[in-house]
Amino acid sequence: MKLVMFGPPGAGKGTQAKMLVEHYKIPQISTGDLFRENLSRQTSLGLKAKAYMDKGELVPDDVTIAMIKERIAQPDCKKGFILDGFPRTLPQAKELDKLMKIDKVVNVTSKDETIIKRLSSRWLCRKCGAIFGIDIPPKKKGICDKCGGELYQRDDDKPEAVKNRLKVYYENTHPLIEYYEKKKLLFTVDGEQPIDVVFEKIKMAIEK
Numbered sequence: 001m002k003l004v005m006f007g008p009p010g011a012g013k014g015t016q017a018k019m020l021v022e023h024y025k026i027p028q029i030s031t032g033d034l035f036r037e038n039l040s041r042q043t044s045l046g047l048k049a050k051a052y053m054d055k056g057e058l059v060p061d062d063v064t065i066a067m068i069k070e071r072i073a074q075p076d077c078k079k080g081f082i083l084d085g086f087p088r089t090l091p092q093a094k095e096l097d098k099l100m101k102i103d104k105v106v107n108v109t110s111k112d113e114t115i116i117k118r119l120s121s122r123w124l125c126r127k128c129g130a131i132f133g134i135d136i137p138p139k140k141k142g143i144c145d146k147c148g149g150e151l152y153q154r155d156d157d158k159p160e161a162v163k164n165r166l167k168v169y170y171e172n173t174h175p176l177i178e179y180y181e182k183k184k185l186l187f188t189v190d191g192e193q194p195i196d197v198v199f200e201k202i203k204m205a206i207e208k
């Protein structure tokens with residue numbers, strides 16, 4: 001099963017991707033996570049991506065596509081995977097089409113005001129990547145419920161970067177909705193519903 005999780009930043013696609021990983025036992029491939037991992041290891045790829053990420057801009061297509069190609073070629077992707085945050089531009093989508101046939105594109109939607117509220121209250125676990133926020137607050141402030149790791153806030157979740165990320169989403173990524181609609185691959189779900197309701201709807205659409 002090859003899925004694409006699509007939607008604006010903060011709509012909940014990462015949270016849903018993590019739930020799908022547990023359910024279907026296939027890996028989540030988040031380009032944002034891959035860039036952040038590279039940055040924490042200070043690789044040349046990470047350093048190249050940093051300037052764009054800090055401003056909420058997209059990393060250039062050639063860099064992003066090369067990174068995803070390498071990741072998808074790993075043995076754990078043989079049974080399928082969930083792409084989270086890729087593709088984000090038309091050239092990326094076309095490149096993905098050249099590589100393989102996607103089974104479904106799940107478009108998780110949300111209002112801009114909800115997104116800004118969610119991202120400014122989002123906390124991530126440094127150790128396991130779990131996501132906390134308004135909808136799922138951690139039981140203990142600053143500590144991950146799942147592994148006890150330290151929780152942190154992303155620099156690009158600050159209001160100015162979030163506003164730019166939304167603008168970039170509408171300009172570059174939103175047009176892909178029409179691209180996948182034409183291919184009859186798109187399933188749209190309202191990401192403002194309770195997390196479990198969104199998850200059930202996604203599962204039903206995948207298994208239909």
Ligand code: AMP
Pocket residue numbers: 009031032033035052053054056057058059060064084085086087088089092156165
């Ligand atoms: P995310 O964690 O998905 O919100 O991504 C964080 C940042 O990584 C984005 O704001 C971009 O700077 C960069 N990024 C992630 N995925 C892509 C992509 N598919 N194309 C270009 N840049 C990306």
